[in-house]
Structure formats: structure tokens, C-alpha cells
Amino acid sequence: MNIKILNKKCNGCGLCLKSCLFDAIELINKKAKIKENCNFCGVCVDACPAEAIVLEKKAGRKDLSAYKGVWTFAENRGGKLAKVSFELLGEGKKLATSLGESLSAVLFGYHTTSNCQELLKRGADQVYVVDDPSLKDFRDDPYVKLLSYLVSQYKPAILLAPATYQGRSFSPKVAARLHTGLTADCTGLKIDPQTKLLYQTRPTFGGNLLATIICENYRPQMATVRPKIFEEASIIHPHLSPGASLPSRGRNEEGGVIKVPLPKNLGKSRVNLVKILKNKEENINLADAEIIVSGGRGLGEPKKFSLIFDLAKVLGGVVGASRAAVDSDWIPYAHQVGQTGKTVRPRLYIACGISGAIQHLAGMQTSEVIIAINKDPDAPIFKVANYGIVGDLFEVIPALIKKFS
Amino acid sequence: MKIIVCIKQVPDTTEIKIDPETNRIIREGVSAIINPFDTYALEEAIRLKERYGGETIVLSMGPPQAESALREALSLGMDKAILLSDGAFAGSDTLATSYTLGQAIKKIGFDLIICGKEAMDGSTGQVGPELAETLNIPHIAYVSKIVEIKDRKFKAERMMEDYYEILQTTLPLLVTVTKEINELRLPSLRGTIRAKKEEITRWSASDLEGKKERFGADGSPTRVIKIFHTEVRKSGIILDGNITEIAERLCQELKKQNIL
Incomplete structure (x- = not known):
């Protein structure tokens, strides 16, 4: 070169x-x-x-042998690790084992010691951490520059980031900066035994099809991974004391926490955070919810959404909505499930008065258990529901609230 | 203020069917539409022009028939339309697409670029941020509200998992928008008539600067090696009986599955 x-x-x-x-x-x-x-x-x-x-560049195929190991990005949300960080770690471990290489987590933040330990306890061979006051909150610029910098320095073969609002915002910039491929929203990852390439599978065409994608000639092979698809890495080193190093495994000689000082200028951001607006009235975190109760046009009028909120409350769930309900201004957009809203994957999804247009199904059909309540026995929602209740939701929902409370 | 909106013409994925014999997508008869999220980007550009003045340009990369999407954008009130169309662009992944769009945008000049948060067909949401990186400018993804643009200072609200952020930066900038940002208008009759007559600029690879090996399949690090049909979810059972019995049954089933 x-x-x-x-x-x-x-x-x-x-x-x-x-x-x-x-x-x-x-x-x-x-x-x-x-x-x-x-x-x-x-x-x-x-x-x-x-x-x-x-x-x-050297003629012919590029020599990519310098790139080794699997990296997973740990998402820092207000000082806490998002659950998806552990899901990435769990899946990353499988890939690292297939390759016979090491698994590393990458973490940016401020006061990160306990989070580093958590990642080591859950099976990371090492954690690359940049700990600095300027990294307290998520901002694209420093994340992009720092992650690109670390990748260029340490050369992982695979880099997984969460397909969350953060991950989907900054990862494409990292890929463009490093000039490598990025596959969005993966739901399946595997190492091809012959080529050792990462086979990245993702839903496409509105969830109607799956596509498998590879990145042959560039490194790292980058993917964002959909939350709640893979199992969280479990705690395998419960008694790890702070500051302790793990015995080195894999190819990287260093075990434990690798603290990288923030390089000059990389902490700067062209976009500044003015403030964070918390949604005061209700929980809108559909992406991480275990139980979602959604309402649609079948409710008839906006104030009937209180029934949906009541049922969600007794179940400890979050309220979702169909596009029709949102477009009628019955409930804010943040609650919308479906193709132009959020894609969700709770353990339990209860669709109340939602007919089940294909756009809605695209956003919720991978839920573990689906219960549908609708007065129309031919409503398409029943085609994906594990349990269907044909009936008047103003009778059914109060009965469920009574039973579940 | 010069505003560029990038749009993509997509098949209406809600109409897509799979041939059960061959497992292939049946594309015949599926209509081509402007990616729904891009329509909010167009609307926002037109609103910003109404608020602050300036020029609005709509840009798309695609086959010649993508011209119809650009005409629709003109009918909504965009000032000018440019289509990047060339066999050399075929097979572009998100990186090659953003590189190509970036070359065109450098040629046009801009203050603000607006994209939809993702396209309905691929749903990657990557072209916007990758384009910003290609142009070496900041971006804000998932913008739900543009609060104010004043003296090139730009303030906006963006959606995150369970909260919103208010962010401030300086133009030039790229934003990707959610559908929450505005309510769409319908094309006006005058706009539709104008759109029919308006000339659409067409650029091929030779009209753009940049490295030719970065266009199309050659410039794409990723490659799709397999497309297959998603397993269809099987429908379950309809619960009969009176409501109390149904509630009891559901409760048992959910307990059995460790959900309650």
C-alpha cells in the first residue's frame, strides 16, 4: 500500500x-x-x-487477514446499558466461537466501570471503553469518529451495532467513513463454514421476504441487529471483581478492560443537545416492551383509548395503536405500530379493534403470542393471532381487565 | 436557502405477492409510488420554503420511469427535479447510492438536505446518514419537528425510543424525517398542470464527478446472495364461550407460556 x-x-x-x-x-x-x-x-x-x-492498493484481492475478532457495540442509554447490548453480546459470542476468535464489546460513556464489568461478566473477552464527560449523552459525531478510529486501530472482522434509534443513526456514518458494507436490521447471523464470511439475513420488502447479504471485500463486516431477536448473553463470570482482568482467551493477548483515552478533537460534536424531552404522560417505549396492548379504529372514538390504557396497566404493558387511530388523531404517533410506525416484538401483543391491514401486520407479526379482539370474524388480524376473540371489545376488554387485575 | 429532497420510487410493498410455486416476488401489476416517508420530506421542504423562502429541488436516482415520482413531487410544489439515471448506477447498495447522490448534490449546491427516515422497500434508513458522511456534514435522524432556522442556526426535535431530544446545529445539514413532522397536502390542479410541462433534468454517470468505480455494483461493498420467503405465521384458535370463560382460558394459556 x-x-x-x-x-x-x-x-x-x-x-x-x-x-x-x-x-x-x-x-x-x-x-x-x-x-x-x-x-x-x-x-x-x-x-x-x-x-x-x-x-x-496492491493488485488483486485485498488482504483482509489483519482483521480479526467480533465486536459488539454496547448501547449506553442515560448511563445504563440497553438490553440489546447483551443480545448482541450473546449472538457475537456464537460468531466468535465459530471463527475461533475473540469477542469484544465497545462502550462509550462517562463513569462506565460497572457497565464494563457487566459486559465482562456476560462473556466479553475484552471491553474497549472510552470514558469521558463529553460522552455522557449520545451524539452522532463523537460516536462516529471514535468508533471509526477504534476500528482502524484494532481491525475487527465483524462489527455489530443495535438497530435502535442510536445505532441506526450513527452506524451508517461509520460504514461510510470506513468505506465498508453495512446491513440493516439483521434478524439472522451466521458464519459460513467454507468462506468464513458473515451471512447477514434481514427482512425486506415490508417484511414479506428475507434477504441474505454478504460483504466480501471490505472490513469490518458491519450489521445493525434488531432488538429482541437474539437471546441475551447470560452471566458466566458472576464473581468478577472490579478491576480484575480475565484470563486472556482468543487471539487478543489483553484480557479485561482496554481503556482508550479520548483522542484530541474526537469528542467534539457539530450538533448540540439542547434538552431531553421525556414523555411525561405515558411510557412509549414499544421497542423494548414485553407486553403491548394496541387499539384501532374499532374503539370508535378517542376517549375509548382509556380502556386500552387500563388493560395495558393491569398487564404492566405499553400502549400501541394502528395507523388508522393515529391518523384520526386519537393518540400520538409515538404509539403507532406498523410499517410507517414502529416494528415491535413483544412476548404478548393484544390487538383490540384492529382489522390487521398488511402494514400493521408487518410491524407486529413476529410477536411471540398474539391475541386479537375484533367483532368481524373475517378480519385479517385473526390470520396471525394465536388466540382470537370474536366479539364486542367493550365487553371483552373490561372482562380481561377484571380477570388480569 | 437551497433545500434538496432525496426521494425514492418504490413498489407499493403492501401489494406485493409471492408466487407460491417459485417463491419469487410477483412484480407485475404492483404500482410504483413515492416512498411514503419521502412524501413527508417533500412536504417539509415546501413548508420551509413558505416559511423562509428559497429554492426546493427534488433528486432521485433510479430507472427512467422514476420520472413519474419526480413529476408528482413537482405537482406538490417542488421547484426543480433532477433524475440520476444510468446503467452504471445499477446494483448500488446504500453506500454506492449515497456516494452517487453525494456527487450530484455537490454539483447542485445546498443548505439543507431532507430525506425520509427510510424507504418502504428496503427499510434500511442508511442512505441519509451515509450521504451526510459522504458530504462531510452533520445529520439528525428521525426528526419529528423542525423548531426553527435562524441565521443558519437550525433547531429540531428528534424521536428516540422513549423520549425526544431537542438538538441544535448549523447549516449545512442533512435531516431524515418521520411521518410525525407534518400533514401532507394534496397536489393542486395548478401544480399538476405545471408538473406535466416542467422539464426534468437528467444526469448520467458522465455528468457527475467522482470515481466511476464507486458507482453501481462495483462501488457496493455488500451483495445480496439470497432472497427467500418469510415463513407465514399460522393462525391459531378462536376462543368460544362466554366472556368470563374466555378470560379464564386466556389467563391459563398465558400463565402456561410464562407470560403472566
């Missing part, structure tokens, strides 16, 4: 300096110069408007 500046073309604009992840370019006499610590990542080649930087 060789990189050079074409001095005739370079106009000294300095954009390459800004783009460089490694601070490996300097300006001398208004011409860019590549320093020795260049990582040949090629980000500057794309950043140069004058096409004055040339990266000469």
Missing part, C-alpha cells in the same frame, strides 16, 4: 487534514504532506476535492 500527494493538483485547502482520523497529514508550504503515522484508510482520498491524493 502506498499513498502520495500529487503536488501539482494540491491547492492547499486543508480538507484532507480535517478528514484524517489519525492526524497524519500536515500542510507544508501550502501543500499537503502525509506523515509516517498514516493508516492508509483512504478517507483523505475521498475528501480531497482536487483529486490530489492517490492511494495505490
Whole structure:
């Protein structure tokens, strides 16, 4: 690999300096110069408007053998690890075992010690952590720059991030920055025994089909993973004391927590958080809910949604809604389940007065158990329901509330 | 303010059927529509122009027939439409798509780019953020409300799992929007007539700068190797009897499955 500046073309604009992840370019006499610590990542080649930087790659297939191990991104939500972080760890472990390589978690945040321990207890061979006050809240810019930086430094073969609002926002930027492939919302992951490639399977065409995708010639192989699909990694080292290192396993010699100091400028964000608005009235976290009770047009009028809230309350669940109910302004959009709303996968989904248009089914049909209540026996919702109740929901729901409370 | 909206023409996935014999998608007779989330992006651009003035441009990459999606966008009130169409763009994954869109956008110039949060067919939501990275600008995904744009300062609300954030940044910027951001308008008669006459700019690979090997399949790190039909969920049982019995039965079933 060789990189050079074409001095005739370079106009000294300095954009390459800004783009460089490694601070490996300097300006001398208004011409860019590549320093020795260049990582040949090629980000500057794309950043140069004058096409004055040339990266000469080896002919033929790229040598990807430097990339080893599986990384999973641990999502920090207000100081706590989102459950999906453990699901990624559990699935990452299987992939790492198939490859015979190590499993690492990556964590950004502030005061992260207990979260690091939790990740080690649940089977991470090591945790790469950047702990800094500027990383207290999620922001795209530092996440993108830091994760790209770590990947370029340590070269994992596979990088899994959660398909959450955070993960789906920053992961594509990381993939673009590293110039590699990213597969969204995976629901199936496996190592092909022959090629050792990651086979990434995801729903497509509104959930009607599944597609398996590979990334042959670029590394890492990146995927975002849908929450609540994979099992959480269980605690396998319960008595790990803070500060302890695990015996090293896999190929990486270092065990335990690898603290990476925040490199200069990487903590900065062009977008600033002004404030967080909590939804005061009710819980709208449908993505993580174990039980969801959803209401549709069958309720007849907005105030009847109180029945849905009551049933959700006795079950300890969260309230969802069909598009029809949201479009009629009966309930805010944050509650909408379906193709133009949220995709959910609770253990129990109760559809009340929802006919079951294909758009709605696309958002909830992977729920573990579905109960449908509708007065129309031909409603399509019954085709996906484990238990159907044909009847008047104003009689059925109060009876269920009474029974479950 | 120059606003670019990126749209995608998609098959109406709610109409998609699978041939049970061959397991292939039956595309015949499936209508092509503007990706629903992109319609909110278009609406927002038109509203911002009404509020702050400026120019609105709609951009799409796709086969020649994607022109109809652009005409629809013009009928809603977008000022100008550009179609990127070339065999060289075929087989683009999200990275190649964002690279290609990025080359066109550099040529057009912009202050703000608006995309839908994801397309209805692929549902990756990746092109928006990847495009922002290609252009080396910040982005805000899942915007549910643009609060204010003043002296190039931009303030918006974005949706997260169980809360909203208010974020502030400076133009140039890319946002992806949810359907919560606005309510759609219908095309006006005047707009429809105008849209029929308006010329749509068409650019091929040779009209764009950038490296040709980064377009289309060659520029795509990912490759689909298999598409198959999802297992259909089997329907269960209809519970009969009086309501108290049904409630009792459900309670038992849910306890048996460890849900209650």
C-alpha cells in the first residue's frame, strides 16, 4: 500500500487534514504532506476535492487477514446499558466461537466501570471503553469518529451495532467513513463454514421476504441487529471483581478492560443537545416492551383509548395503536405500530379493534403470542393471532381487565 | 436557502405477492409510488420554503420511469427535479447510492438536505446518514419537528425510543424525517398542470464527478446472495364461550407460556 500527494493538483485547502482520523497529514508550504503515522484508510482520498491524493492498493484481492475478532457495540442509554447490548453480546459470542476468535464489546460513556464489568461478566473477552464527560449523552459525531478510529486501530472482522434509534443513526456514518458494507436490521447471523464470511439475513420488502447479504471485500463486516431477536448473553463470570482482568482467551493477548483515552478533537460534536424531552404522560417505549396492548379504529372514538390504557396497566404493558387511530388523531404517533410506525416484538401483543391491514401486520407479526379482539370474524388480524376473540371489545376488554387485575 | 429532497420510487410493498410455486416476488401489476416517508420530506421542504423562502429541488436516482415520482413531487410544489439515471448506477447498495447522490448534490449546491427516515422497500434508513458522511456534514435522524432556522442556526426535535431530544446545529445539514413532522397536502390542479410541462433534468454517470468505480455494483461493498420467503405465521384458535370463560382460558394459556 502506498499513498502520495500529487503536488501539482494540491491547492492547499486543508480538507484532507480535517478528514484524517489519525492526524497524519500536515500542510507544508501550502501543500499537503502525509506523515509516517498514516493508516492508509483512504478517507483523505475521498475528501480531497482536487483529486490530489492517490492511494495505490496492491493488485488483486485485498488482504483482509489483519482483521480479526467480533465486536459488539454496547448501547449506553442515560448511563445504563440497553438490553440489546447483551443480545448482541450473546449472538457475537456464537460468531466468535465459530471463527475461533475473540469477542469484544465497545462502550462509550462517562463513569462506565460497572457497565464494563457487566459486559465482562456476560462473556466479553475484552471491553474497549472510552470514558469521558463529553460522552455522557449520545451524539452522532463523537460516536462516529471514535468508533471509526477504534476500528482502524484494532481491525475487527465483524462489527455489530443495535438497530435502535442510536445505532441506526450513527452506524451508517461509520460504514461510510470506513468505506465498508453495512446491513440493516439483521434478524439472522451466521458464519459460513467454507468462506468464513458473515451471512447477514434481514427482512425486506415490508417484511414479506428475507434477504441474505454478504460483504466480501471490505472490513469490518458491519450489521445493525434488531432488538429482541437474539437471546441475551447470560452471566458466566458472576464473581468478577472490579478491576480484575480475565484470563486472556482468543487471539487478543489483553484480557479485561482496554481503556482508550479520548483522542484530541474526537469528542467534539457539530450538533448540540439542547434538552431531553421525556414523555411525561405515558411510557412509549414499544421497542423494548414485553407486553403491548394496541387499539384501532374499532374503539370508535378517542376517549375509548382509556380502556386500552387500563388493560395495558393491569398487564404492566405499553400502549400501541394502528395507523388508522393515529391518523384520526386519537393518540400520538409515538404509539403507532406498523410499517410507517414502529416494528415491535413483544412476548404478548393484544390487538383490540384492529382489522390487521398488511402494514400493521408487518410491524407486529413476529410477536411471540398474539391475541386479537375484533367483532368481524373475517378480519385479517385473526390470520396471525394465536388466540382470537370474536366479539364486542367493550365487553371483552373490561372482562380481561377484571380477570388480569 | 437551497433545500434538496432525496426521494425514492418504490413498489407499493403492501401489494406485493409471492408466487407460491417459485417463491419469487410477483412484480407485475404492483404500482410504483413515492416512498411514503419521502412524501413527508417533500412536504417539509415546501413548508420551509413558505416559511423562509428559497429554492426546493427534488433528486432521485433510479430507472427512467422514476420520472413519474419526480413529476408528482413537482405537482406538490417542488421547484426543480433532477433524475440520476444510468446503467452504471445499477446494483448500488446504500453506500454506492449515497456516494452517487453525494456527487450530484455537490454539483447542485445546498443548505439543507431532507430525506425520509427510510424507504418502504428496503427499510434500511442508511442512505441519509451515509450521504451526510459522504458530504462531510452533520445529520439528525428521525426528526419529528423542525423548531426553527435562524441565521443558519437550525433547531429540531428528534424521536428516540422513549423520549425526544431537542438538538441544535448549523447549516449545512442533512435531516431524515418521520411521518410525525407534518400533514401532507394534496397536489393542486395548478401544480399538476405545471408538473406535466416542467422539464426534468437528467444526469448520467458522465455528468457527475467522482470515481466511476464507486458507482453501481462495483462501488457496493455488500451483495445480496439470497432472497427467500418469510415463513407465514399460522393462525391459531378462536376462543368460544362466554366472556368470563374466555378470560379464564386466556389467563391459563398465558400463565402456561410464562407470560403472566
